[in-house]
Amino acid sequence: MARSRYRFAGHNQPHFLTCTVVEWLPVFTRREVVAILLDSWRYLGEHKGLKLYGYVVLENHLHAVAQAENLPSIWSGFKSYTARETIDLLEANRAEALLKRMRFSCKAHRNDRAHQFWQEGSHPQIIENEVILRQKLDYIHNNPVKRGYVDRPEHWRWSSARNYAGETGLLEVFTHW
Numbered sequence: 001m002a003r004s005r006y007r008f009a010g011h012n013q014p015h016f017l018t019c020t021v022v023e024w025l026p027v028f029t030r031r032e033v034v035a036i037l038l039d040s041w042r043y044l045g046e047h048k049g050l051k052l053y054g055y056v057v058l059e060n061h062l063h064a065v066a067q068a069e070n071l072p073s074i075w076s077g078f079k080s081y082t083a084r085e086t087i088d089l090l091e092a093n094r095a096e097a098l099l100k101r102m103r104f105s106c107k108a109h110r111n112d113r114a115h116q117f118w119q120e121g122s123h124p125q126i127i128e129n130e131v132i133l134r135q136k137l138d139y140i141h142n143n144p145v146k147r148g149y150v151d152r153p154e155h156w157r158w159s160s161a162r163n164y165a166g167e168t169g170l171l172e173v174f175t176h177w
Helices: 031-047 071-092 096-109 130-146
Strands: 015-020 051-057 061-067
Touching: 015 071, 031 051, 031 071, 051 130, 061 071, 061 130, 071 096
Parallel strands: none
Antiparallel strands: 015 061, 051 061
């Protein structure tokens, strides 16, 4: 039986993706942890053909609209790499409370590693046209506003909203369909 109704579909088409830290733990509150995500997306864009249309990183999850020829494999690699790097950073910083929760979550679900960082799945949803792309980007960019963190989407540092507002963002994104 399938574990999820969400599946990657469509060869080399953009997908809306969500990744959530186990137990919704607030891991992305430090600049150096978010840098792991941004650096990974930058590398995947330069070396693996990842096209990132938009993203937002909040304290415990992220959303992105991405496209690549082999997106399921690339996204799996992204999650694996960022989990390992983040856990290594948390261990170096002795963030024992977070690591303890990740060990507990891992024991409940897996036996092939010591920590579970990401919740299973990325809930991929295919983007079939520009209207849906704009809807997903609006949702992504307004997430910090809806939570009351900022008044305007482009004020959230860890988002591509700046790119779409004509400002320089932290990452280059594809702003045209």
